[in-house]
Amino acid sequence: MPKTVAVTHADLAPGRRSTELGSRTGVVLMVLTIICGLFCFILCLIAEATRSQERWVDTEDNGKEVKYECVYSGNGKTPLLCSAVAFVGLAVAMVVEHMYMLIAVSKSPSPALVSWDPDSTRAKTLTWQAGFFFVTTWLCFGVGEVLLLIGLSVESGHLKNWSKPKASCLIIREGLFCTAGVFSLMTVFLAAGLYLTALHAQKMFQEQQNVRHQVLETSVLYASPPVSPPHRITTMAREDPVITEFPNQPTPFSYSWDFRKQSNGV
Numbered sequence: 674m675p676k677t678v679a680v681t682h683a684d685l686a687p688g689r690r691s692t693e694l695g696s697r698t699g700v701v702l703m704v705l706t707i708i709c710g711l712f713c714f715i716l717c718l719i720a721e722a723t724r725s726q727e728r729w730v731d732t733e734d735n736g737k738e739v740k741y742e743c744v745y746s747g748n749g750k751t752p753l754l755c756s757a758v759a760f761v762g763l764a765v766a767m768v769v770e771h772m773y774m775l776i777a778v779s780k781s782p783s784p785a786l787v788s789w790d791p792d793s794t795r796a797k798t799l800t801w802q803a804g805f806f807f808v809t810t811w812l813c814f815g816v817g818e819v820l821l822l823i824g825l826s827v828e829s830g831h832l833k834n835w836s837k838p839k840a841s842c843l844i845i846r847e848g849l850f851c852t853a854g855v856f857s858l859m860t861v862f863l864a865a866g867l868y869l870t871a872l873h874a875q876k877m878f879q880e881q882q883n884v885r886h887q888v889l890e891t892s893v894l895y896a897s898p899p900v901s902p903p904h905r906i907t908t909m910a911r912e913d914p915v916i917t918e919f920p921n922q923p924t925p926f927s928y929s930w931d932f933r934k935q936s937n938g939v
Contacts, residue, residue: 702773703868709766710861713759717821717854720752720759724850725828725835727842742838749828749835756828756850760821763857767814770864774871799874806867810860817856824850 726746827845 699773699777699868699872702770703865706766706770707861707865709762710858713763713857714854716755716759716762717850717857720755720824721848721850721854723747723751723755724824724845725749725752725831727844730838742840743842744838745831745835745842745844747835748832749830750832752850753825753828753832756821756824756853759853759857760818760825763814763817763821763860766861767810767864770868774868778871795877799870799877802870803867803874806863806870810863810867813856813860813863817853817860820849820853820856824853 725748727743728746729741729743824845827843830843
């Protein structure tokens, strides 16, 4: 015989939709965003290690005058490729994550996310946290992208004729790619904080809504007194009357016997 499996309340409860904040899709996207930030940080370290540097060499002008000119140490293809991948990857991660959060909040079934008590301490704390994470996330993202864009423009300027001596060489200062990597890493972690803050706010206000429903149900239950069921008198078909005789009451035959005696005497 096949084994029977018991059905629990967890099986009957509706599962989370993929557009909700606490769904599996949201967790997967958050993990992928953090991994993408780590990958961008590693790419920035590689770009920093392979960035182009300048070397000064002396050249003779027709044997009369010695000139000092600069030469690039490399063509800059490796740092250019790494910084380009980091630039695009960080931008895609931020856009996908914030688009998902926007869709999840807009399609949230609970209206409490936008209708909380402004005087509540927890609501004020969550509001300040969400504002802090949102502003700092986009600031770090903007600074990191600008630094990567500067590195892209500089490294792409000497792809050709990089070994030819020049009067001046434009190079990137030391630490620029590392700084961009740190900002990209901060961006993804601050975005994760924003996601967790929104998830905490949704759970808190859902709990408040459940408490309000329970209070309303309890107040309605105790405010109205219990109503007794209405009395209905029904008759049954072919119901015969029942004569009840009391013990001290004479029968009708005794009345008729006394009446005959009185009439004979008269």
